[in-house]
Amino acid sequence: MPELPEVETVLRTLQAQLQYPKIKKCEVFYDRLIHGCTVSKFQALVEGQSITDYHRHGKFLILELDDYYFISHLRMEGKYYIQSKNEAYDQKHVHAIFTFQNDMQLRYHDTRKFGRFYLYKKNENLYEQEAFLHIGKDVFDPLLQADYLYKIFHHRKITLKQALLNQSYMAGIGNIYADEICFALKYHPQTKVYRLTKKDFSTLLFETRRILSEAIASGGTTIRSYTSSLEVSGRFQLQLNVHMRKGEKCFMCGSTIVKTVVGGRGTYYCPSCQKRK
DNA sequence: CAGTTCGCCTGGGGGC
DNA sequence: TGCCCCCAGGCGAACT
Numbered sequence: 001m002p003e004l005p006e007v008e009t010v011l012r013t014l015q016a017q018l019q020y021p022k023i024k025k026c027e028v029f030y031d032r033l034i035h036g037c038t039v040s041k042f043q044a045l046v047e048g049q050s051i052t053d054y055h056r057h058g059k060f061l062i063l064e065l066d067d068y069y070f071i072s073h074l075r076m077e078g079k080y081y082i083q084s085k086n087e088a089y090d091q092k093h094v095h096a097i098f099t100f101q102n103d104m105q106l107r108y109h110d111t112r113k114f115g116r117f118y119l120y121k122k123n124e125n126l127y128e129q130e131a132f133l134h135i136g137k138d139v140f141d142p143l144l145q146a147d148y149l150y151k152i153f154h155h156r157k158i159t160l161k162q163a164l165l166n167q168s169y170m171a172g173i174g175n176i177y178a179d180e181i182c183f184a185l186k187y188h189p190q191t192k193v194y195r196l197t198k199k200d201f202s203t204l205l206f207e208t209r210r211i212l213s214e215a216i217a218s219g220g221t222t223i224r225s226y227t228s229s230l231e232v233s234g235r236f237q238l239q240l241n242v243h244m245r246k247g248e249k250c251f252m253c254g255s256t257i258v259k260t261v262v263g264g265r266g267t268y269y270c271p272s273c274q275k276r277k
Numbered sequence: 278c279a280g281t282t283c284g285c286c287t288g289g290g291g292g293c
Numbered sequence: 294t295g296c297c298c299c300c301a302g303g304c305g306a307a308c309t
Contacts, residue, residue: 032285059303075303076286093287112286114303134305157279167304175302264281265302 002074004139004172005215007059010080014063014106015054017082021100022050023065030095033108034117036130042119046070046098057138058171060131064122071118071131072108078115081107136169139208144170146202153193153201160196161189162263164208173208177215179243179268181208188276189262189269195277242268 002010026046028039037045045068053064063070072078083089085103096108096117108115118131126132137144152169164170164178173181182189184207185200196204241251245268246259255272 073303076301110286111288112302114286165303266300 002059002078003174003177003212004056004059005177005212005218007056007061007074007172008216010074011054011056011061014061014080014082018051018100018104018106020051020053021102021104023047023098024101025099026096027099028096028117030113032113033095033110033115034119036118036120042117045119057132058135058167059174060135060171062126067122069120069122069126071120073116073118073131074110075112075114075116077112078108078110081109083107134168135171136167137171139170139172139212144205146198146205149201149204150196150198153196155194158193159189159262160185160187160191160193161265161267163193165263165265170208172212175265175267176240176243177208177211178265180211180241182269183242183274184211186274188274189260189267191277200277242270244268 023046026043028034028043031039033039034042046065049065049067051063051065055062055064059073061072061074063072081089081094083105085099085105089107090109093109093111094107095110095113095115098106100106108117116131118129120126120129120131127135149170153163156163158166160182161178164173164181165175179189181204182191185204187196187200242257245257248257249255250257250270250273253270253272255270257268258271259266259268261267
């Protein structure tokens with residue numbers, strides 16, 4: 001489940017490993033991967049383009065090409081592999097291959113086919129394009145401030161967890177970190193978001209950035225173990241306080257971590273540390 | 278606007 | 294060992 005830190009790790013790894021090569025060939029084997037144009041058009045437009053820069057917005061990976069932005073959303077299980085052309089691969093789950101001039105390949109692997117690719121001309125405003133229509137500011141955008149969040153959420157009846165997961169105001173948080181952020185705030189994930197004060201939103205932003213930064217730093221340390229068949233999934237080993245810890249002891253108070261469903265998502269919390277406001 | 282449910286997908290786990 | 298069913302979950306769409 002790549003969230004912002006994993007996407008950032010993938011981005012940094014790709015940038016370090018690939019740098020700025022020219023795409024000799026582009027092959028897409030799964031039609032629905034591409035949104036906004038046909039597969040054949042996508043392939044034709046990408047071929048001959050060089051990667052000129054790497055960006056990220058929320059959970060979107062943005063590869064800047066000569067004339068286009070190539071956008072990749074990994075959704076649940078998207079991964080990239082950098083391998084040489086003659087190295088074998090999992091044909092069932094590799095849905096796109098970019099071949100560079102040195103015959104190295106960037107291979108997109110996605111077991112459940114939820115991931116998506118988009119391609120936009122650089123002379124169009126990226127944030128007016130379909131992929132970003134309902135995507136808010138990146139979590140690390142300095143323009144994203146507590147006052148803004150308070151204004152948006154202080155009269156909405158959704159839960160804290162749902163607010164964190166909603167990408168249209170603040171982009172980058174997924175199910176794992178939403179739980180971890182609620183824990184850091186010591187609020188029950190079902191706390192109604194209109195109960196939060198400006199100060200709460202200020203803490204929320206601080207804790208969110210702290211947790212995601214630590215996850216990025218941690219991802220940065222695990223990607224050292226490169227091999228020729230590097231799996232660039234952005235996996236990392238960060239100590240999680242609540243997520244996936246059902247039945248285990250809370251590190252803070254020793255109570256048993258509980259799992260429930262909030263907004264249709266599996267949600268973990270410590271019933272003792274986290275209270276509804 | 279809020280909430281619920283479904284569809285997209287496939288592997289893995291539980292139940293038998 | 295095998296088979297069926299359900300679940301996981303990001304996210305948009307459809308419906309109440």
